Amino acid sequence: MNTEDLIRIAVARCDRIVLGFDDVRPILAPVLPFAGDDLARLPLVERIASVALLKRYEQLQDMLGRLFRAYLDWELEDVRAMTRRDQANQLEKFGVFDDADDWIVAAELRNRLVHEYPIDEDEQVERVNATWAAASGLISAYQFLRARLADKGLLS
Incomplete structure (x- = not known):
């Protein structure tokens, strides 16, 4: 598969993931960030949606990294030995993130x-709240990269 096809496939996957965020956002907006210490206190639909939120974040962060590496490859950058820090610096250089450390935080x-599955319920609450807070920045970064790819004629 050539790089342009890989980019188009990755963009299609990212688009579906972002739509998945749109599915859970109205369900979770009334209850997040969660102020309690046990997500089991949420109604069933909100508990299921909070797990979906975590999965969508995992998927989008991973796919965004893969998509950006494919784009760099298309730009004839050597990505074979690229570290997470190198990728973060490139994401900042290309304007996808304002600060390279934002990508590092997203990856972490x-x-x-x-x-790391949390043993303590407080940790699970913290992760759901952190993901809720971080999701919009990750989506914005993807939308910025998507627009750049479109401007380069890679999505036609």
């Missing part, structure tokens, strides 16, 4: 969501 949150 995703890694916590994927790799």
Whole structure:
């Protein structure tokens, strides 16, 4: 598969993930950020939506990183040995994030969501609230990159 096809497929996946955020946002807006210490106190639909929120964040952060690496490859940048810091610096350079550290924070949150299941319910509440707060920035970064890709003629 060539890079342009990979970019189009990744954009389509990101678009679907963002639509998924749109699905859960009206359900969660009345209850997040959650002020309690136990998500089990939420009604069933909101509990399910909070798990969906976490999954969508994980997926969008991962796909955004993969999409940006494909774009850099298209721009003839060597991405084979690119570290997370290198990628963050490039995201800042291209204006996708105002500050490279914002990408590092997004990646660290995703890694916590994927790799560390919380034992304590307070930690789960913190993760849901952190994801709720971070989601709009991640979506904005994707929308910025998507517009750049469109301007380059990669989405036609």
